[in-house]
Amino acid sequence: MSEKTVKLLNPHLETAPSDYLYHLDINVANTGDTTELQHKFGDVKFICVGGTGSRMRQLALYLRDVLGVQESGDPVDLCERGQRYAMYKVGPVLCVSHGIGSASFSVVLHELLKLVKYARCQEPVILRIGTCGGLGVPPGTVVATKNAFNGLLRNEHEIAILGQRVVRPAQFSEDVNKDVIAFGVDANDGFQTISANTMGTDCFYEGQGRIDGAICEYTEKDKMDFLQKCHDLGIRNIEMEASMFASVTQKVGVKAGDVCVTLIDRLKGDQVSITMDQKHEFEQRPFLVVGRYIMKLLQQ
Numbered sequence: 129m130s131e132k133t134v135k136l137l138n139p140h141l142e143t144a145p146s147d148y149l150y151h152l153d154i155n156v157a158n159t160g161d162t163t164e165l166q167h168k169f170g171d172v173k174f175i176c177v178g179g180t181g182s183r184m185r186q187l188a189l190y191l192r193d194v195l196g197v198q199e200s201g202d203p204v205d206l207c208e209r210g211q212r213y214a215m216y217k218v219g220p221v222l223c224v225s226h227g228i229g230s231a232s233f234s235v236v237l238h239e240l241l242k243l244v245k246y247a248r249c250q251e252p253v254i255l256r257i258g259t260c261g262g263l264g265v266p267p268g269t270v271v272a273t274k275n276a277f278n279g280l281l282r283n284e285h286e287i288a289i290l291g292q293r294v295v296r297p298a299q300f301s302e303d304v305n306k307d308v309i310a311f312g313v314d315a316n317d318g319f320q321t322i323s324a325n326t327m328g329t330d331c332f333y334e335g336q337g338r339i340d341g342a343i344c345e346y347t348e349k350d351k352m353d354f355l356q357k358c359h360d361l362g363i364r365n366i367e368m369e370a371s372m373f374a375s376v377t378q379k380v381g382v383k384a385g386d387v388c389v390t391l392i393d394r395l396k397g398d399q400v401s402i403t404m405d406q407k408h409e410f411e412q413r414p415f416l417v418v419g420r421y422i423m424k425l426l427q428q
Contacts (some may be wrong), residue, residue, distance in 0.1 A: 133251040136241060136279035136380055137325035147246070149239040154208030162246040169247035173220040174422050175254045176238055177233070182216030184223040187257065188216035189414055194419040195219050195426075212236075221422065226256075230285075230330065230372035237376055240369040244382075253304060253425075254377060254384040259407075260326070261336065262390030267402055267409050268319050270417055271423040272308045273326040273386035275299050275361060279335045281327070284373035290407050297327075304385035311424035312387075312417035313407070321417055324384060325362040328370030336366050338398045355394055367392055387414045 140361040141147065147156040156162060176191075178184050195218060203216040207224075213236050214225045224240060226233040237254075244252045262269055275283050276298040283297045284374045305323055313321045333341025358366070370386050377384035389410045392400050402410070 129199065130285070133248045134241065134245045134252065134380070134382060136245055141242070141245075147242060148157060149237070150206050151210055151212045151235050152215065152239050152243065154207075154239075156242075156246050160244065162248070165243070165247045169217075169222075169243060170249060171220050172175055172217075172222050172244060172249045173248065175222045175224060175244070175258055176253055176418065177224050177226045177236070177240075178257045179259075180227060181225040181260040182226045183257075183411065184214055184216060186411075188218050188223045188241070189418060190412075191218045191221055191422070192284070193424060194268050195221070211318075224368070229368045230328065232375065233369045234372055237373065241376075241380060241382065247376065249290060252382065253301075254382060255304075255375075255418055255421075256369060256373055256384075256388070258367065258369070258385045258386075258388045258416055259391050259411060260365040260388040261364060262393045263355060263364050264395050265364050265390055265393060266321070267390055267392055268406075268413065269364075269390045270319065270321040270413050271365040271388055271390065272305050272321065272323045272324065272417075273300050273304075273365075274305055274323055274362075275325045276386070277325060277327045277358075277361060278368075278371040279329040279331070281311055281357060281361060285323075285328075285371040287372075296375040296378070296379055298371045299378055300374050300385055301377075301383040304383050307425070308385055308417060308421050310388055312419075312421040314416075314420070317413075317416065319413055321363065321413075324364035326370040326388075327358055327363045327366045328372065328374075329366065329368055332368065336394075340398045352395075359395070365392060387418055389413045404421055 207215040216223045329335035
């Protein structure tokens with residue numbers, strides 16, 4: 129097998145005669161002969177993931193134009209029968225929804241990693257595109273993540289495995305981060321794209337220090353002290369996936385990046401106040417950045 133194909137850290141996969149990627153509704157009936165998957169997915173070089181199926185459909189349509197893919201009509205959801213996630217293929221790019229939070233994302237991430245292994249994809253890059261809360265940056269700022277911090281403000285991801293606490297580092301690929309900034313930014317964009325740290329929490333309300341949830345047992349000052357501590361660590365955005373995403377991809381040696389646009393500055397409040405039109409425009413900004421990055425790498 130080529131050195132550029134994905135090698136996963138699970139020896140059990142090497143002896144399994146078949147593997148049903150249940151949530152993607154992809155049945156690998158014979159792991160010893162994955163020719164069909166190689167024909168269908170072997171050319172994939174980039175996997176773009178985001179929270180909702182509708183956003184990934186929009187990205188697929190956008191990338192058609194950027195990549196010059198000659199297709200018409202609605203993109204085909206390759207996972208529609210599974211009713212869990214959505215997946216669209218645009219040339220060498222997969223656009224896949226992951227739901228909200230690390231728990232939902234981790235399910236599809238494991239299965240996507242197995243898919244690119246069976247399809248023998250060559251050095252695929254996984255990019256998360258989404259929205260987030262900002263920290264000391266204006267709404268509409270695009271943040272390319274360097275290091276991912278968890279809700280304990282540690283540059284790691286923690287998971288319970290067989291009743292034991294397992295902690296893994298959570299850094300994204302330095303090459304991907306640098307190239308996203310180098311190739312994805314245009315001086316005429318009209319918005320700022322920065323490289324910074326990200327906090328990925330397990331909760332949208334208490335875990336992110338909000339005071340507008342159903343439960344809140346801390347003061348406004350407690351919240352602001354916590355957010356300032358985050359800011360001091362170089363954290364400029366907060367979401368719910370980065371630490372898990374960074375740790376899993378780092379563990380298996382697959383290059384990955386996280387490119388999200390801020391909808392709010394948490395140092396100025398907890399509730400999103402932009403209009404839906406502004407939100408829609410902001411959501412297109414990571415498309416622009418990632419689209420340019422992908423085109424540049426495909427041209428090399």
